[in-house]
Amino acid sequence: MKLATLKDGSRYGHLVLVASDLSRVVSARSIARTLQEALEQWVKNEPRLRARSDALNADQIDGSIQFTANACAAPLPRAYHWVDGSAFLNHGDLMQLAFASEPIPDFETIPLVYQGGSDDFLGPVDDAPFPSEADGIDFEGEYGVITDDVPMGVSVDQAARFIRLVVQLNDWSLRVHGQREVKTGFGFYQAKPATSFAPIAVTPDELGSSWHEGRVHLPLNVELNDEHFGNPNGSEMRFSFPELISHAARTSRLRAGTIVGSGTVSNVARDAGSACIAERRAIELIDQGSIKTPFMKFGDTVRMRAGAPEGPWPFGEIAQRVVPLDA
Amino acid sequence: MKLATLKDGSRYGHLVLVASDLSRVVSARSIARTLQEALEQWVKNEPRLRARSDALNADQIDGSIQFTANACAAPLPRAYHWVDGSAFLNHGDLMQLAFASEPIPDFETIPLVYQGGSDDFLGPVDDAPFPSEADGIDFEGEYGVITDDVPMGVSVDQAARFIRLVVQLNDWSLRVHGQREVKTGFGFYQAKPATSFAPIAVTPDELGSSWHEGRVHLPLNVELNDEHFGNPNGSEMRFSFPELISHAARTSRLRAGTIVGSGTVSNVARDAGSACIAERRAIELIDQGSIKTPFMKFGDTVRMRAGAPEGPWPFGEIAQRVVPLDA
Numbered sequence: 001m002k003l004a005t006l007k008d009g010s011r012y013g014h015l016v017l018v019a020s021d022l023s024r025v026v027s028a029r030s031i032a033r034t035l036q037e038a039l040e041q042w043v044k045n046e047p048r049l050r051a052r053s054d055a056l057n058a059d060q061i062d063g064s065i066q067f068t069a070n071a072c073a074a075p076l077p078r079a080y081h082w083v084d085g086s087a088f089l090n091h092g093d094l095m096q097l098a099f100a101s102e103p104i105p106d107f108e109t110i111p112l113v114y115q116g117g118s119d120d121f122l123g124p125v126d127d128a129p130f131p132s133e134a135d136g137i138d139f140e141g142e143y144g145v146i147t148d149d150v151p152m153g154v155s156v157d158q159a160a161r162f163i164r165l166v167v168q169l170n171d172w173s174l175r176v177h178g179q180r181e182v183k184t185g186f187g188f189y190q191a192k193p194a195t196s197f198a199p200i201a202v203t204p205d206e207l208g209s210s211w212h213e214g215r216v217h218l219p220l221n222v223e224l225n226d227e228h229f230g231n232p233n234g235s236e237m238r239f240s241f242p243e244l245i246s247h248a249a250r251t252s253r254l255r256a257g258t259i260v261g262s263g264t265v266s267n268v269a270r271d272a273g274s275a276c277i278a279e280r281r282a283i284e285l286i287d288q289g290s291i292k293t294p295f296m297k298f299g300d301t302v303r304m305r306a307g308a309p310e311g312p313w314p315f316g317e318i319a320q321r322v323v324p325l326d327a
Numbered sequence: 328m329k330l331a332t333l334k335d336g337s338r339y340g341h342l343v344l345v346a347s348d349l350s351r352v353v354s355a356r357s358i359a360r361t362l363q364e365a366l367e368q369w370v371k372n373e374p375r376l377r378a379r380s381d382a383l384n385a386d387q388i389d390g391s392i393q394f395t396a397n398a399c400a401a402p403l404p405r406a407y408h409w410v411d412g413s414a415f416l417n418h419g420d421l422m423q424l425a426f427a428s429e430p431i432p433d434f435e436t437i438p439l440v441y442q443g444g445s446d447d448f449l450g451p452v453d454d455a456p457f458p459s460e461a462d463g464i465d466f467e468g469e470y471g472v473i474t475d476d477v478p479m480g481v482s483v484d485q486a487a488r489f490i491r492l493v494v495q496l497n498d499w500s501l502r503v504h505g506q507r508e509v510k511t512g513f514g515f516y517q518a519k520p521a522t523s524f525a526p527i528a529v530t531p532d533e534l535g536s537s538w539h540e541g542r543v544h545l546p547l548n549v550e551l552n553d554e555h556f557g558n559p560n561g562s563e564m565r566f567s568f569p570e571l572i573s574h575a576a577r578t579s580r581l582r583a584g585t586i587v588g589s590g591t592v593s594n595v596a597r598d599a600g601s602a603c604i605a606e607r608r609a610i611e612l613i614d615q616g617s618i619k620t621p622f623m624k625f626g627d628t629v630r631m632r633a634g635a636p637e638g639p640w641p642f643g644e645i646a647q648r649v650v651p652l653d654a
Contacts, residue, residue: 011367011582041340078407078445079581083516104511114513115442119407119582131480131578152652153458174578184431186441187514189410193578251458251501251520253406255338255446325479 001046001053001203002314003028003165005035005073007123013073017053018200023062035076035201039256042148042164069316072120074197075167076146076257076278081120082195083248084142085111086260087239088232091266091279098282105289111239111247114175114187116171122196124316127323128172130193130298136175137296137322139224141275141304143216143234144169144261145241146201150254159242160214166207166307168198168220169261175278177297198304198315207314214240216306217232218314220265220327222275223303224296226306229280230273231309232265275304296322328373328530329382329388329641330355330492332362332400334450340400341416344380344473345527349643351391351590353383362403366583369475369491375456379460384484396643401448401524403473403584409445409522411469411588413440413496414557414566416607418593425609438566440512443458443498445586449523451643454650457500457520463502464623464649468602468631470543470561471496471588472568473528476557479579486569486576486625487541493534495525495547495633495642502605502622525631525642534641541567543633545641551623556607557600558636559592602631623649 004025007011016025029046032038038045041099055061058080086092092107102113130137146165154162171192178191186241209217216234223229239247244260265275270287274280281291296302304318305311331352332340339361343352358375359365365372419434427604431439431618448572449455457464473492481489498519505518517600531538537545543561550556566574571587592602597614601607608618623629 066401079409086513090557106511110507112511112513113516113555114443115516115519117408117410117442117579118445119585129479135578150454177578180432180437182474182512184433184439185509185512186413186439187512189440189442189575190578192442248516251504251517252444252464253447258446285346289601 001050002206003035003075004199005075005077006071011077013077017049017056018067019056022067022200024056025067026052026061026064028052036257039146039148039164042256055299069124069199069319072199073123075165075199075201076259077121079118079121079257079259080255081258082116082261083113083258084116084263085113085239085244086230086263087106087111087237087244088237088263088266089238090268091264094266094279094282094286098132098285108114111244112245113248115308116195117193117264120194122320124197124199125320126196126320127321128196129323129325130174131325133297134176138173138175138277139302140173140264140288141220141222142169142171142262142264143167143220143306144259145150147256147258147260149244149256150245150249150258152249152251152253154246154249156242156246160244162245163204163241165201166204166211166216168318169262170196170318170320172196173276175176175189196318196320198318200314200316202255202314214242218306220275221305221309222273226299229274230275232267232272232275234262236267237262298322298324299326328378328533330362330376330402330528331526332402332404333398333401333450333651338404340404342374344383345394346383349394349527351383353379353388353391353392356378360394361558363584366473366475366491369583387638391504395524396451396646399526400450402492402526403586406448406584407582408585409443409588410585411443411590412438412440412566412571413590414438414564414571415590415593416565417563417595418591421593421609421613425612438571440571443519443522444584447521448480449521451524451526451645452647453632454525454648456650456652457501458652460624462504464510465500465502466629467498467500468547468549469496469498469545469589469591469592470494470600470633474572474581474583474585476574476583477572477585479513479578479580480574481573481576483569483573486572489572490531491566493538493543494529494586495631495645497523497629497631497645497647498588499523500603501606515572523647524647526542527643528643529641541569545633547602548632548636550598552628553630555600557602559594559599559602561589561592563594564589625649625651
């Protein structure tokens with residue numbers, strides 16, 4: 001089952017079901033007004049959503065309209081909880097090797113996560129406004145999951161069953177702020193402006209054999225200014241989503257609609273490229289002795305699609321342009 | 328004007344107005360179902376809420392019921408954005424002096440903030456469940472504000488006008504996790520379980536002369552197991568709430584219902600005591616050479632009231648007991 005949220009001029013958006021081939025969408029408002037509402041009573045809502053989705057896919061429903069990414073907000077236009085991991089340890093290894101930063105304690109054994117801002121997500125093709133090119137504007141291609149209510153202290157084994165949806169996202173990062181904030185110990189804040197999401201949230205079954213061991217086994221194709229930048233695969237995630245959820249629920253229960261991110265997708269093989277500029281810069285420094293790739297400028301674009309380059313793309317695509325705040 | 332949210336068995340709660348003397352409450356649902364909804368259209372809702380509040384205070388309204396803290400959730404039972412500062416620099420100075428930690432860069436000039444979890448706040452007299460006494464269970468008495476929509480890049484001068492409500496809160500902290508997490512650079516996550524709030528959110532005018540220069544000039548009386556622990560005054564906040572808001576909105580706009588915290592209230596004068604155990608332990612180590620006060624055990628209680636010891640307490644009071652998760 002594929003779900004999306006259409007922009008409707010409100011802060012909430014309009015929940016829709018999306019056909020498997022991304023051709024059509026149909027309102028799901030008769031079942032739940034928003035995706036947040038759908039998640040808050042998932043056990044009750046899921047069968048009704050699936051029935052309507054099946055009817056849409058069988059072309060047995062009235063009122064469907066054409067799907068366009070332009071019409072979409074993030075699947076959850078805002079959320080009460082957004083916790084992002086850094087579960088591809090290759091990414092961390094490269095950053096540490098390149099920039100000779102202090103080793104992070106317990107890096108290999110305890111998942112590294114940060115609490116993200118979640119009141120104002122960007123849609124898949126929304127322009128991304130930033131105050132200054134000097135901030136080190138970077139994208140981060142990631143996968144994520146959305147949970148049901150999760151009890152405090154949940155085990156890794158139990159955590160998988162609280163995963164309701166899988167998403168794809170761009171965790172915009174401002175590296176200059178990040179360098180300063182990481183040194184305070186208090187973590188990222190100004191370094192992490194509004195995160196963007198691909199238009200479609202899918203139930204795990206929708207990914208077929210690409211979803212197993214709590215990971216998305218799909219390449220994430222990233223293009224910077226319409227040129228290939230990388231296509232690392234989600235399979236190399238060291239900590240699985242159930243492991244991240246169990247870590248996140250160690251001292252708090254998580255409430256329905258919690259989004260848990262993987263961190264930048266990253267592979268050991270150099271020919272996979274990267275899903276963020278900072279990692280490519282680290283590789284350039286390690287392999288070639290100097291940094292060649294600049295961070296983004298106003299007018300630059302980034303595109304991210306999971307799956308085969310020619311499709312299908314189960315989450316749709318992210319295609320954004322960086323713009324100055326005043327524009 | 329005083330607002331609160333009554334528990335009603337849902338995730339949302341029921342918005343009420345509270346009489347100035349905290350004697351009675353009356354539903355505000357005819358104006359807005361929840362405080363979040365009220366904030367999202369504050370300019371439209373505020374005059375109607377004030378008219379109903381005035382009628383309540385003049386005893387000219389039907390359907391009011393007695394106020395009890397037991398019936399209250401946090402004013403916002405959950406929020407889309409919770410950013411907590413560490414704006415009482417005396418607290419940071421003491422921690423650094425006692426534990427010889429690395430100096431935090433730009434500590435005196437750039438506000439230190441962390442992004443908090445916001446999907447599951449505790450009410451003022453809710454038990455606080457934790458998995459282990461070994462985690463270093465501690466309270467942190469703070470003030471906070473709730474904002475309207477704030478544009479990205481707002482100046483300090485402009486920020487004050489986006490403050491809609493003032494709150495009092497207990498930012499529960501697990502110090503053992505905090506010590507580990509601060510070293511990762513990614514900031515607090517397991518160290519910051521669900522935050523608790525005093526029952527009443529007030530408009531700034533309700534605080535009279537105690538609200539000026541963007542600070543709450545009131546002592547915060549803290550009792551641990553019914554014994555005086557401290558009564559530091561909010562006046563020594565180095566960065567004001569407008570300064571914290573301007574910092575928070577540097578690279579993102581803030582959406583209505585954003586909660587901005589002061590960090591642990593802390594005063595230079597030793598006889599003010601402390602609003603968290605960690606600070607008292609730091610003072611013990613500095614002044615007496617050894618730590619005497621343990622962190623909290625299951626069954627311990629904490630009480631926090633802003634204002635004169637005998638009242639009135641504009642935010643009501645926080646009175647919580649620490650309990651094991653399994654209970």
